[in-house]
Amino acid sequence: MKKEDINTLIKLRKDIHQHPDLSNDEAATAHRIKDFFEPLKPDKVIDKIGGNGLAFIYEGKGKGPTTMIRCELDGLPISEESTAKHKSIVEGKSHTCGHDGHMAIVAGVGMTLAENPISKGRVILLYQPAEETGEGAEKVIKDKRFPKIKPDFAFALHNLPGYPKNEIVLKKGAFAAASKGMVIHLKGKTSHAAHPENGNSPAIAMAKIIAGLQALPESMNGFSLITVINAVLGEIAFGTTPGEATIRATLRTYDDKTMEQLTRFAGELVAVIAKSHHLGIDISYTESFASTVNDDLAWEHVNQAAKKLNLKTKHIRNPFRWSEDFGQFSIDSPTMFFGLGSGKSQPQLHNSNFDFPDTIIATGVAIFGQIIHQINR
Structure with missing residues (x-):
C-alpha cells in the first residue's frame, strides 16, 4: 500500500481507539466504519447484522467462491493507562485488545478491493459486534440475512503480543480454546x-x-x-x-x-x-465460546499467502487457552484464524496499557489481500 493509504488507516485506527464502544453498544463505531467505506463503493452493504454489525460486499463478474474476512467492533470495560494523544476519551472503556487495529486492517482490504476489483465470486468484509462477550458471531449467523452471504471460506486474524512484529502465527486444527x-x-x-x-x-x-x-x-x-x-x-x-x-x-x-x-x-x-x-x-x-478450529484447505490458503509475501511464519503445536467467538463460524464453514505478531515487548492483550502497533497494519492488509487474490482473482 502507498504511504498515504497507510496514514489514512492509522488515522482511522486512532480515531476508533479514542472512542471505544462496548459489546452490543457499537453503533457509533459502526457509523464511523460505514462513513469510511462510503467512498470505497462496495456493491452491497448489510447494516445492523447481528446487532450493530456491518457487512460490505464486493462482487466479481464471474461465478466463484464467497470469501469472508472478519474483524471485531467492540472494545473492553477497562480504563486505559496511557500517555498517547489518541488515548481513550471514554471513562472506563478502551481498545486494549486491538480490535481498533483489526478494523483498520479490514478497512485497508476495502481500499484494496476498491482499487483492484475481484474477477470472480464475492468478498464479504464483516465487522462483527460483541466478540468480547461471545455473543456476536452467533447473532450474525442467526440473522435472517446471513444465509445470503454465508461464506465458502472465512478468515480472521488477531494480533499476538509476545511474537515478533509482522510474524504470521499458524496452526492446523484447534487454534483457540x-x-x-x-x-x-x-x-x-x-x-x-x-x-x-x-x-x-x-x-x-x-x-x-x-x-x-x-x-x-x-x-x-x-x-x-x-x-x-x-x-x-x-x-x-x-x-x-x-x-x-x-x-x-x-x-x-x-x-x-x-x-x-x-x-x-x-x-x-x-x-x-x-x-x-x-x-x-x-x-x-x-x-x-466454541473452539476455534482451522480447516486444512483454508489453512493452506493462509500459509501460501505468507510464503508469497515472504513473511516469517511460526507454526505452533498447542492451541491458545483464550477464546474467540470466530469459532461459531467454524461450525458451518471452512475457517482459518491466525495470529499476527504485535511485538515481543508489546503489553499483553487486555492489559490497561495495551495499544495496537500501527507498524503491523500493512502486513495485515497484505496477507488478507493475497488470500483474496488466490481465491477470487
Missing part, C-alpha cells in the same frame, strides 16, 4: 448469627464446590481448566448466618466435545455437594 462462564447459586436458609443451627448456611458446601471444581480437570482426558473467578457468600451483616451463595467459574477446553463432558461433570459435582447439604441450586451459563 472453547470456554464458558458457569454461574452457581446455592439457596439455604438465613438465621441469627447467634443461632446458626436454626438456619442452613451454604458456606461449607461453597468451599467444597470451589475446591472440587478446580480439581475436576485432573480426572479429565486432554486439556481442561476450571478457574473460579468470583464467590459471594451472604451479606455483610454480622448478626446474620448466610442463606445464599453464588460461585462463578470459567471452564476451558481445547475442543467442544471435551467442553460438553467438563460441563456435565461440573454440574454433577455441584448437584451432589448441594444435595448432601440440603441446599437448593440453580446453574446457568454465560459467555460461551
Whole structure:
C-alpha cells in the first residue's frame, strides 16, 4: 500500500481507539466504519447484522467462491493507562485488545478491493459486534440475512503480543480454546448469627464446590481448566448466618466435545455437594465460546499467502487457552484464524496499557489481500 493509504488507516485506527464502544453498544463505531467505506463503493452493504454489525460486499463478474474476512467492533470495560494523544476519551472503556487495529486492517482490504476489483465470486468484509462477550458471531449467523452471504471460506486474524512484529502465527486444527462462564447459586436458609443451627448456611458446601471444581480437570482426558473467578457468600451483616451463595467459574477446553463432558461433570459435582447439604441450586451459563478450529484447505490458503509475501511464519503445536467467538463460524464453514505478531515487548492483550502497533497494519492488509487474490482473482 502507498504511504498515504497507510496514514489514512492509522488515522482511522486512532480515531476508533479514542472512542471505544462496548459489546452490543457499537453503533457509533459502526457509523464511523460505514462513513469510511462510503467512498470505497462496495456493491452491497448489510447494516445492523447481528446487532450493530456491518457487512460490505464486493462482487466479481464471474461465478466463484464467497470469501469472508472478519474483524471485531467492540472494545473492553477497562480504563486505559496511557500517555498517547489518541488515548481513550471514554471513562472506563478502551481498545486494549486491538480490535481498533483489526478494523483498520479490514478497512485497508476495502481500499484494496476498491482499487483492484475481484474477477470472480464475492468478498464479504464483516465487522462483527460483541466478540468480547461471545455473543456476536452467533447473532450474525442467526440473522435472517446471513444465509445470503454465508461464506465458502472465512478468515480472521488477531494480533499476538509476545511474537515478533509482522510474524504470521499458524496452526492446523484447534487454534483457540472453547470456554464458558458457569454461574452457581446455592439457596439455604438465613438465621441469627447467634443461632446458626436454626438456619442452613451454604458456606461449607461453597468451599467444597470451589475446591472440587478446580480439581475436576485432573480426572479429565486432554486439556481442561476450571478457574473460579468470583464467590459471594451472604451479606455483610454480622448478626446474620448466610442463606445464599453464588460461585462463578470459567471452564476451558481445547475442543467442544471435551467442553460438553467438563460441563456435565461440573454440574454433577455441584448437584451432589448441594444435595448432601440440603441446599437448593440453580446453574446457568454465560459467555460461551466454541473452539476455534482451522480447516486444512483454508489453512493452506493462509500459509501460501505468507510464503508469497515472504513473511516469517511460526507454526505452533498447542492451541491458545483464550477464546474467540470466530469459532461459531467454524461450525458451518471452512475457517482459518491466525495470529499476527504485535511485538515481543508489546503489553499483553487486555492489559490497561495495551495499544495496537500501527507498524503491523500493512502486513495485515497484505496477507488478507493475497488470500483474496488466490481465491477470487
